[in-house]
Amino acid sequence: MNDSSKLIIRIGVILVGVIFLIKLLSIQVLSDNYRLAAENNIIQRIIEYPYRGLIHDRKGELLVINNPMYDLMVVPMEVEVKDTAEFCGMFGIDKETFIEKYNDARDYSVIKPSVFIKQISNEEFARIQDKLINFKGFYIVARSVREYPHPVLANALGYVGEISKGQLDRDTTRYYRMGDYIGISGVESSYEEILRGQRGVKKRMVNVRGVEQGLYKEGRLDTMSVPGNNLVATIDLDIQQYAEKLLAGKVGSLVAIQPATGEILSIVSAPSYDPNILTGREFSENFQVLSLDTLNPLFNRPIMAMYPPGSMFKTIQALIALQENVIDKDELIYSDGRLIGDLAPIGYYDVEEAITYSSNNYFFKVFRRIINQGEDPSPYIDARFGLEKWRNYVVKFGLGVTLDIDIPNPKSGYVPTVGYYDRVYGQNRWKFSNIYSLSIGQGETLVTPLQMANLGATIANKGYFYTPHIIKSVDDKGLPDPKYLVKNEVGIDSVHFNAVINGMEEVVRSGSGRRAYMTNIAVCGKTSTVENPHGADHSGFMGFAPKEDPQIAIAVYVENAGWGGRAAASISSLVIEKYLTGEVKRTWLEEFVLKGDFLY
Amino acid sequence: MRRDSNILNNIDWLTLFIYGILVIMGWLNIYASVYQEGAGMNIFDFSLNSGKQLVWIGSTIIIFFIIVTIDFQFYESVSYILYGLILFMLIFVLLFGAKVSGARSWFEIGSFFKIQPSEFAKFITALVVARFISTPGFRFNSKRQLVMVSALVLIPILLILLQPDPGTALIYFSFLIVFYREGLSPLVLVIGLLFVMIFISTLFINQLYIIGAIVIIAAISIALAEKTFKKISSIVIIMLLTIGVTFSVDYFQSNILKPHHQKRLRVLINPDSDPLGDGWNVTQSKIAIGSGQFWGKGFLNGTQTKFDFVPEQSTDFIFCTLGEEHGYIGTSLVIILFIFLIMRIFTIAERQKSRFARTYGYAVGAIIFFHFMINIGMTIGLFPVIGIPLPFFSYGGSSLWAFSILLFILLKLDAHRMQIFVR
Helix, strand or coil: CCCHHHHHHHHHHHHHHHHHHHHHHHHHCCHHHHCCCHHHHHHHEEHHHHHHCEEECCCCCEEEEEEEEEEEEEHHHCCCCCHHHHHHHHHCCCCCHHHHHHHHHHHCCCCCEEEEEEEHHHHHHHHHCCCCCCEEEEEEEEEEEEEECCCHHHHHHHHHHCCCCCHHHHHCCCCCCCCCEEEEHHHHHHHHHHCECCCCCEEEEEEECCCCCHHHHHCCCCCCCEEECCCEEECHHHHHHHHHHCCCCCCCCEEECCCCCCCCEEEHHHHHHCCCHHHHHHHHHHHHHHHHHCCCEEEEEEEEEEEEEHHHHHHHHHHHHHHHHCCCCCCCEEEECCCCCCCCCCCECCCCHHHHHHHHHHHHHHHHHHHHCCCCCCHHHHHHHHHHHHHHHHHHHCCCCCCCCCCCCCCHHHHHHHHHHHHHHCCCCCHHHHHHHHHHCCCCCCCCCCHHHHHHHHHCCCCCCECCEEEEEEECCCCCCCCHCCEEECCCCHHHHHHHHHHHHHHHCCCCCCCCCCCCCCCEEEEHHHEECCCCCCCEEEEECCCCCCCCCEEEECCCCCCCCCHHHHHHHHHHHHHHCCCCCCHHHHCCCCCCCCCC | CCCCCHHHHHHHHHHHHHHHHHHHHHHHHHHHHHHCCCCCCCCCCCCHHHHHHHHHHHHHHHHHHHHHHHCCHHHHHHHHHHHHHHHHHHHHHHHHCCCCCCEEEEEECCCCCCEEEEHHHHHHHHHHHHHHHHHCCCCCCCCHHHHHHHHHHHHHHHHCCCCHHHHHHHHHHHHHHHHHCCCCCCCHHHHHHHHHHHHHHHHHHCCCHHHHHHHHHHHHHHHHHHCCHHHHHHHHHHHHHHHHHHHHHHHHHHHHHHHHHHHHHHHHHHHHCCCHHHHHHHHHHHHHHHCCCCCCCCCCCHHHHCCHHHHCCCCCCCCHHHHHHHHHHHHHHHHHHHHHHHHHHHHHHHCCCCCHHHHHHHHHHHHHHHHHHHHHHCCCCCCCCCCCCCCCCCHHHHHHHHHHHHHHHHHHHHHHHHCCCCC
16 A cells, blocks of 8 residues: 555645635636626616607697507517417417527527517507417517608608617617617607607516516616607698698609798608608518609608709899999890890890899809909909809808708708819819809709708898708707807898899799789799709799798799799799698699699 | 543544534525525425425434444444445335436435435445455455455446436546555556546547547557567557547447436536526526625525526535625635545544545545535536535435435544554
C-alpha cells in the first residue's frame, strides 16, 4: 500500500471543492447576468397602450377617432388546445398557419406572451370572447386603430401602422418597441410625438406557468399610460368634403388657405382613397392595391406634385417689375404678339390689363427689363445679375424652397439659378433670349399647388404670408407651432399689389376666369393653362376672395383638363362660394364640374 | 486495552456536528423550496416536504442509537447476508417496483411509505467490499480477487442500470477511489478516466475521428518507444482495446443510454443547444444560483424557486435554493462544510486499525464525495443533469436514512477502533 494515494485522494477532493468555489464565485459574484435573467424570468411587462390623440376640424367636427381592437396573445407554456380545428375555425386560419404562428411564439419565449393574431375587430371579439376560455394560454390585449368618420383628407392626415424594423433601428429615443404603432405619413407622422401619448407599463411577477404572482416591487415601478394630445386641424370639414367631391374622378390638387393666418381650410389630393381602408388587419393588402394604382392615390399631390406655374406667375412678374421700378403702374407697353406666342389681342397694355388679358408679350418685355437692367454692357453678364436679382424675389414668395408645412415631405419646386444655366449653356453663354419663357411661368420653373395657394394668400395680404399649416392647436393650447405665427414679408411694397389685384379681379369679371365670377363676391384670380408636353394641358387657377378683406386664398390644378378658365377656375369659384356663403347656388356650374368633361 | 464504559464518549462528535448542520440547513432549504407566499405555511406541516423531512430527521436519531447499540463486529459479520438481501431486493424491485418517471426503483408500501433499495445498496456494498478486501491474503495483484471484488460492485451497478437509473449506478464508480487507496494500481484510475473522456467525446465527435486520433497516438508511441516486439505489440493491443471501447461506447449510447440522457450530456457542453428542453434545467438552475449574488436574496425570497423555474427543487436541485437565497456566503459555506466532512471521514478512515474499518471509511468518504461532486456540479453546469441527491441536504427519506446509516456505521466502528487487534 503506498502512502501517496491518501494524499492524492485528498488533493482530488480539495481540487473539486476549489473548482466549485471558483465557478460559484464567477456566476454569483462576478456576473450580473444571472440576476438579470432571474428578473427577466418572473417579470411580465403588461403594456397599457395609450389612446392616440383625436383630430378635430376647425369647427370641432371629429376627423380621426380611435376604434377599439384586440390582439390575441399567446403564452406557449400555458397553451392547451384540445381542438385545434375549432380554434382555427374561430379565427379563420388554417392549421399550418396555427402551427407556424405557435412555433414563432415559442421560439421567441415559452413563458412570455407574444402576439398570435393581430387586430381582431370589436364584432369578432364579441363572437369569440366566450369561447376563448376553452383555450388555455391565449388571451386578449386591448388596443386601438384609427377610424375616420368622414372618409376625406386621406393623404393629409396620413396613416398609422406598425413600426418597421428600420424605424426601430433609427429610433434614437428608444421609445418604440416591436409591434408599436407609429404615424407613417401625413399629420399622423408629423405630430407623432404629440398624438402617441405615453405607454404605461405594469410589472407583474409570474411563475413558470405564467400564472400571476402579484405586483413586482409592490408596483412602485409601474407607470400609467398617458393618452395622446388631441389636435385641432385648420381644415373646414364642409369645405373639404365639398372640394373632394368636386375633384372626384379627376387628377389634381386643391389648396385653400385663410390668408390672414396661413391656416389651410382645405387640401385635396385627387384621386384619393378612403382612409379607413388603411387601418386594421387589411392594411397591408389595401396598401398593396393603392401603391400599384397607376393614378398613384398615395401621392400627396398638393405638396408633392410639381407643375410649371403658367400664367399665374405673371402676378409675381408684375410685382417684381413694379418693386424694381422697371415699369410704372400706368405705363403702356405695346404688345404685338411677335415676340412670343400670345392669345391676348394686339395693343397697348398697362400692368393691370396685362394681367387681365394675360398678355404674354407684355410680360416678355417686362421680364426683359428685369433681367437686363444695364448692370453690365455685356448682355450675358447683365442677364446673370438680372436673374440673380429676380430669383431673390421669387424665392421670398416661397417658391423654389420648401414651405415648412406640417405635413411631411413637401416639395420645393424649382426656380432656376444662374448656376443652372451655366451648366446648361456654359458660363456667359446664355442671356435673356435663352430664358425668356420664365417670363410667362413656363420653362424650368416648377411649383406645387401649395406654393400657388400661398401666392394667392400673399397677394391677398398685399405682401406677406404665414407659412401654411394644417394644425391650428394642440389640445387646448389654442396656438399652432410658433413657427406658424411668423409673418413672412416677400419684399414687395404693398402699394404695388393694387394694380395686380385689380387685374386679377378683372380676370374673373371679364377675362379668362369668367367662370369664377359671382355677382355677390368679388373674386380675384388668375388662370393658368400649363403647357404639358405629355398630353393635354393642365388647368390651373390661383386666386382669393373677397377682394376687400380676403377670407380665402385658393389654388387648383387639374391635370389634363385644358384651359385654366374651365376646370380649375370653376372648382375654385365653387369652393369660394361654399366657404363664404355656406351654400352653392350655381348648380349649373357644379354640374359642369362634376361632369368633368372639360376638354369638349 | 481499556474499554470506555460509555460508547458515546468515543463517538467522533465533530463529524456528527457537521452532519447535523448539513441536515438542518437542508431542512430549512426544503421548506424554502416548497414555500408559497401568503399561503399561511408552517415548516412543521406534515403535508409539506419540510414536515415529512422532519420526521425522517427525527427518525435518524433513533437509527443512530440503534446503530451505536449494536455490537460493532455485527456489521462486518452480516455484510454478506445484507449483500445477498439487497441483491434480492434489487431484483425484486425490477419485477414488482413502482414505475416512477420511467424507472423501476421504488417499492411503494401504502401511499406514504416509499423505499428505494438502490440507496441502501450503497452502504451495504461498502460493507461487503470492505469485508472482502479485509480478508487475510487479499491482494489486488491477484487477478481472481480483483475480478471478484469488481464483481461485488458491478452486480449492483448492473441491476440498477436495468431499472434504469444510470445516475445512482454512476455513484458505484466511487469504489475506484477505495480500490486505489487499498492498493489498486493507479493505472486503473487513469484508464477509467480515459474511458470517461472517450465516452464523452464520442457524443460530440465522429467515431472515425476518434479512432483516427487513437491510431495516430499509437503510431507516435511506437516511433518514440524502444523497438522491441513486446513494446510494439503491447501498444498495438492497447490501441485495439481503446478502439474497441469507442465501439462499445457507441453501443452503450445508442442501446443503453436513453435519448434524454444523451441529450443531457450534450446540453452540458452547450446549454444553449436546447434552451427550453433539457437545457432548461441547467439554465434555470444556474440562473437561480447566479442570481443569489454575494449575500443571497434572503430566506424564502428566492423567485426562481418560489415560482417553480427550477425543477426538482427540494430533491436534486436543492442547491439552487441555497444559492439563490443565501448567495455565495451560503454556497461556499456548504461546500467548505462538505469538503471538511469528507476530509474528516478520510482522517477517521486512516486512523482505523482494522482494514475493514479503514476500507469502509474510504467507501463512505468516496460515496459522499461522488454525490457532492455530481450533484453540485450538475446545478452549476459542470456536470450533466444526473438525478442524484445531495447527501443530508436533499429531501427524501430513503436517501437521508441511507446516508445516515452509512455515516453512523463508520462512527460506530471508529468508536471501537482501540478494541481492534491488528490481524
